[in-house]
Amino acid sequence: MRAIELADVGRAYGERVALAGVTLTVEEGETLAVFGANGAGKTTLLRILATLLRPHHGAVKVLGHALPREGWAVRRKIGFLGHDPLLYRDLTARENLQFHARLHDVPFDRIDALLDAVGMLARADDPVHTFSRGMVQRTAVARAVLHEPELLLLDEPLAGLDPGAAALVEPLLAGRTRVVISHDPAFRGDLTLGLRGGRVAFCERHVTPDDVQALYA
Amino acid sequence: MRRAVGALIRKDLLLQRRTPEAVPAMVLFSIGTFVLFHFALDEREVSGNLASGILWVTLLFAAVLGINRLFVSEREEGGFDGFLLAPVDRTAMLVAKATVLFLFLCAVEVFVLAAFAILLLGPSLDPALAVVLLLANAGIAVIGTLVAALAIRTRARDLLVPLLALPLTIPLVIAAARACAPLLTEGAGALEGRWLGVLGLYDLVFGLLAYAIFDFLLEE
Numbered sequence: 001m002r003a004i005e006l007a008d009v010g011r012a013y014g015e016r017v018a019l020a021g022v023t024l025t026v027e028e029g030e031t032l033a034v035f036g037a038n039g040a041g042k043t044t045l046l047r048i049l050a051t052l053l054r055p056h057h058g059a060v061k062v063l064g065h066a067l068p069r070e071g072w073a074v075r076r077k078i079g080f081l082g083h084d085p086l087l088y089r090d091l092t093a094r095e096n097l098q099f100h101a102r103l104h105d106v107p108f109d110r111i112d113a114l115l116d117a118v119g120m121l122a123r124a125d126d127p128v129h130t131f132s133r134g135m136v137q138r139t140a141v142a143r144a145v146l147h148e149p150e151l152l153l154l155d156e157p158l159a160g161l162d163p164g165a166a167a168l169v170e171p172l173l174a175g176r177t178r179v180v181i182s183h184d185p186a187f188r189g190d191l192t193l194g195l196r197g198g199r200v201a202f203c204e205r206h207v208t209p210d211d212v213q214a215l216y217a
Numbered sequence: 218m219r220r221a222v223g224a225l226i227r228k229d230l231l232l233q234r235r236t237p238e239a240v241p242a243m244v245l246f247s248i249g250t251f252v253l254f255h256f257a258l259d260e261r262e263v264s265g266n267l268a269s270g271i272l273w274v275t276l277l278f279a280a281v282l283g284i285n286r287l288f289v290s291e292r293e294e295g296g297f298d299g300f301l302l303a304p305v306d307r308t309a310m311l312v313a314k315a316t317v318l319f320l321f322l323c324a325v326e327v328f329v330l331a332a333f334a335i336l337l338l339g340p341s342l343d344p345a346l347a348v349v350l351l352l353a354n355a356g357i358a359v360i361g362t363l364v365a366a367l368a369i370r371t372r373a374r375d376l377l378v379p380l381l382a383l384p385l386t387i388p389l390v391i392a393a394a395r396a397c398a399p400l401l402t403e404g405a406g407a408l409e410g411r412w413l414g415v416l417g418l419y420d421l422v423f424g425l426l427a428y429a430i431f432d433f434l435l436e437e
Binding site: 051073076082084088089090102105127 | 304
């Protein structure tokens with residue numbers, strides 16, 4: 001089954017074109033790796049897939065639902081981890097996850113298991129503003145997978161994590177269809193999308209680290 | 218929708234309890250304004266239309282402080298995205314934020330009315346005031362939520378909120394002040410039904426308007 005289908009998708013902010021002419025298909029269970037320099041349109045693409053932005057051009061289909069018309073049906077099936085952790089700094093890790101569990105209608109007993117999985121159970125009742133960057137990111141990963149989404153939309157999910165913490169969160173992010181924005185040329189997806197200035201530089205199943213490096217030149 | 222509204226209200230009240238900002242600021246502002254009126258008018262006591270006018274202008278300006286803070290945590294901590302990613306009716310945000318602002322206004326008025334009675338008011342407080350306060354609070358809460366949602370994504374939000382909220386609440390303040398005036402007079406008069414009707418109608422109109430357009434205000 002096709003998890004993501006994009007046909008000539010574009011988006012502009014006023015006069016500035018942030019994304020144009022993106023056409024691709026991601027099958028269920030596959031990982032789409034997205035590369036590009038700052039301002040290349042990666043985050044815009046991720047936000048369109050997450051239903052947070054309307055495309056101005058083209059057709060978007062996610063998990064069989066056409067966006068933005070059927071956004072409501074898609075939201076329960078996607079997990080989003082962007083630049084912002086989407087956590088309230090003055091609430092504890094547990095309170096933040098309880099808030100999102102209520103929004104997603106998820107039973108609370110999953111919260112402790114997830115906090116344990118990301119190594120944050122001991123700090124579950126501490127406010128997020130007392131956490132290091134890596135701890136915030138680990139809690140954000142727990143938030144993103146709380147409702148067991150079918151599709152994960154991830155913007156540098158391992159940013160700020162030490163190798164030990166990365167090893168903790170990686171199993172939670174695996175085994176699902178994923179769109180992963182990365183700046184690590186060694187990162188491999190089933191399909192690799194390179195963006196330059198909002199346009200597709202390449203969209204291939206086999207790319208070399210040199211192809212990726214060329215995007216940043 | 219009830220689940221999402223409950224989650225948002227619970228979260229906002231928890232944040233307010235943990236880092237109280239809006240309510241204490243609104244109370245202190247109101248008390249400060251009463252002190253200024255006390256000295257500026259050079260009156261030991263006020264009653265009737267004057268008392269009602271002072272009370273409602275003060276409450277409205279205090280409400281603007283609360284309206285300005287209403288969506289701050291959503292804007293600064295990604296709360297909008299967190300909410301928009303959830304499979305819930307977006308109107309839940311309107312209902313929850315208006316309810317929170319309504320509760321804040323009620324909490325503020327408990328302290329503000331006591332200060333008003335001590336610092337300025339001649340006659341004693343009439344319990345019937347509560348009816349006017351509740352109706353006016355509902356209107357301010359709906360208009361305030363609408364204005365705050367409109368302004369929050371703009372750079373000039375601190376300017377936009379008073380510029381939009383004050384004109385939109387003029388009919389509300391007129392009706393509330395007229396309804397309160399007889400209650401703040403020595404030998405308190407009765408509540409006038411027509412002003413309560415105006416307040417109720419205004420609440421209803423803005424409630425429906427907010428319900429119709431709120432979804433679009435959350436779009437990026």
